[in-house]
Amino acid sequence: MEFKKLTPYKEALKILLDDVEEVESEIVPLEKALGRVLAEDIVSRFMVPPFDRSAVDGYAVRAEDTFPAREYSPVELEVVEEVPAGMTPKKEVTPGKAIKVLTGAKIPKGANAVIMQEIAKREKNKIYVLRPVAPGQNIAFAGEDVKEGEVVMKKGQILRPQDLAMLKALGIKEVKVKKRPKVGIIITGSELVEEPSEKAFEEGKIVETNSIMLIGLVERYFGEPVFYGLVSDDEEKIGKAIKRAREECDLVLVTGGSAFGDRDYAHKFVNLKFHGTTIKPGRPIGYGEKIFIMSGYPAAVFAQFHLFVKHALAKMVGARDYEVKVRAILEDDVPSQLGRYEFVKVYYKDGRARVMKKKGSGIISSLVKSNAYLEVPEDSEGYRRGEEVWITLY
Amino acid sequence: MEFKKLTPYKEALKILLDDVEEVESEIVPLEKALGRVLAEDIVSRFMVPPFDRSAVDGYAVRAEDTFPAREYSPVELEVVEEVPAGMTPKKEVTPGKAIKVLTGAKIPKGANAVIMQEIAKREKNKIYVLRPVAPGQNIAFAGEDVKEGEVVMKKGQILRPQDLAMLKALGIKEVKVKKRPKVGIIITGSELVEEPSEKAFEEGKIVETNSIMLIGLVERYFGEPVFYGLVSDDEEKIGKAIKRAREECDLVLVTGGSAFGDRDYAHKFVNLKFHGTTIKPGRPIGYGEKIFIMSGYPAAVFAQFHLFVKHALAKMVGARDYEVKVRAILEDDVPSQLGRYEFVKVYYKDGRARVMKKKGSGIISSLVKSNAYLEVPEDSEGYRRGEEVWITLY
Secondary structure, three states: OOOOOOEOHHHHHHHHHHHOOOOOEEEEEHHHOOOOEEOOOEEOOOOEOOOOEEOOOEEEEOHHHHOOOEOOEOEEEEEEEEOOOOOOOOOOOOOOEEEEEOOOOEOOOOOOEEEEHHHEEEEOOEEEEOOOOOOOOOEEOOOOOEOOOOEEEOOOOEOOHHHHHHHHHOOOOEEEEEOOOEEEEEEEOOOEEOOOOHHHHHOOOEEOOHHHHHHHHHHHOOOEEEEEEEEOOOHHHHHHHHHHHHHHOOEEEEEOOOOOOOOOOHHHHOOOOEEOEOEEOOOOOEEEOOEEEEOOOHHHHHHHHHHHHHHHHHHHHOOOOOOOEEEEEEOOOEEOOOOOEEEEEEEEEOOEEEEOOOOOOOOOHHHHHOOEEEEEOOOOOEEOOOOEEEEEEO | OOOOOOEOHHHHHHHHHHHOOOOOEEEEEHHHOOOOEEOOOEEOOOOEOOOOEEOOOEEEEOHHHHOOOEOOEOEEEEEEEEOOOOOOOOOOOOOOEEEEEOOOOEOOOOOOEEEEHHHEEEEOOEEEEOOOOOOOOOEEOOOOOEOOOOEEEOOOOEOOHHHHHHHHHOOOOEEEEEOOOEEEEEEEOOOEEOOOOHHHHHOOOEEOOHHHHHHHHHHHOOOEEEEEEEEOOOHHHHHHHHHHHHHHOOEEEEEOOOOOOOOOOHHHHOOOOEEOEOEEOOOOOEEEOOEEEEOOOHHHHHHHHHHHHHHHHHHHHOOOOOOOEEEEEEOOOEEOOOOOEEEEEEEEEOOEEEEOOOOOOOOOHHHHHOOEEEEEOOOOOEEOOOOEEEEEEO
16 A cells, blocks of 8 residues: 555645644743743833943043043042942032942932043042043943833743843743643664664664654754653554553654554554655655654654654744754755655755765664755755755754 | 953964863763763764665565566566564575565565565565566665764764764764863852842842853853852952862853952952953953953853853864854944954844844843854954855854
């Protein structure tokens, strides 16, 4: 039995994305929020910075007082207060007066500029200003970073170190993020062993590599992997594993048995919405009821993950900007079969993309040597060396 | 007191990289190796796959036997064995014979091609082959992925999910990776508070945001952050914190007190190799004895991290390809000051880069809204809108 019809990639992807739903949210402390996906818009309740502050170590003054200042005829001002670090000025700046402030200090009342200490010669409680300063100079104004009521971050933002800094500045100690979808991983195949050995080679066994790869990919793309181990090609055992995983997880990945071979049982337990697509490698992927039936070969599984599972997980957590697309000049021809949506592995560096020569579904070395992929749609016969294309980094 | 001379960025970076050393290695189980940096070349002790195997479900045959096959005059072959999943063939393929194999099965002796089952009509123990197959067809040859003795991965590789899959295929259960450098983080500043409040604003206090940002950045770039907390601007306390951190860590980051202000003590405890550079923002950075004296302002700290600390950490673990540089068309002018090495924050999307308008050292919102930076060297006055530039993603 063969696939009667291959579902075009974009059509299959749409079926998938229409079927998966956003997971619930949870509240986590800021310290645990790195890499998580924001589940709410963040609106500032106050201005950042909350008050005008000095951008330098120097003297808060009335700018007007300094306008006549020249190197050969300095303006004399009286220093009426020195504000230590972390303290706030008590006095006001009136005509002819100055207050010494450190970087970050609140600007005293009456002052509208700060003179850097390098251009004010100090003598006891006097300074001699050598050059004029403009109003506003060396002042970081209240709200110049964030206004009150401003939407600082939007739902769907993947939280990075600088985003956590901003949340902390806003007084947010706990943040609402999407839960990590639980992703069950079931590896099927009687030919699989945990490690290579002479005996294993003799018996025609293959080392199982999909579990460690999928665990890493699921973690990287917002999920919490739940590994159900290796299951031999036994209809009952596979059925049991799928039943358990679907009860415990938000999404299930089953590798092996995606085609219609004699030992391909997994698809019998799932009401599939599509089975068999135009993607290459990875054609026999099936999906239904939050369960993916994937290939057994690692390169096919990898393509299926990036073309389908990644997008499903991103939708489940509502993530924006979860992939980086860059332009690259091809260093090799990319011939592509009409009617197939090809996942072409490339090595991207400094604007150029070298195409991996070894393309089989069983080839792991090309995954190791590449860091991006090019998608070639069904209606394209491929690209020529020297052409500029869009690629997606992984 | 001011900086007498600003060290040009590339010169300062060279001083830094000449000074930091690679950390030691450690052995970790494969399951814990994601994101770690490989400390040895990986050489395969055997071929992958270790034997010729079938790429499809079908019949192993001698290709020659099928050459006369046509749809209207099929070739008849006798099926002498059926190899179940995960089992290895016991018989040989001799002229006129075929052995049924599943995907991934070892190719039986005597066979040199596999016929997909779709083009072989089965009747009892006979098949009728409708089309000829070429020698080698549908066979994944031994060593086609990796040859014996081949260098599969090099020292310095940052391990990704697919790399772990390859290591597992090679029978590697534990891998030698660089230790995570311990990076001490000391935040100084009497003006800092843990959270915003009316009282804090009244008193001119600032919310401390560098620690959570640096902890995240250090984790992302190969380090293990060790946070020593907030220290007020007290010479003795700062000296003690630096002493302790330098004893316990491979690298120390001190924020605040990098300039020569009255409360800037940190640099007094370190024999600095450079202090004051041409970078903007972040000019007053100092470095010596594995200690960075950094700014207090978050945007300056962020630039200092990416221009200096990140490269130091990458060198300490010997990481290659730790940043992604992409070409982008500028959507805005980028004026730049001659003599300054500017760190310009941009938002990159689909090949275009929008320049952040707010550039002050105290501005966190521009860090949040951007995802990449453009470096403008000292001898450049900047770039024009529409120009194509290289940017680095963060």
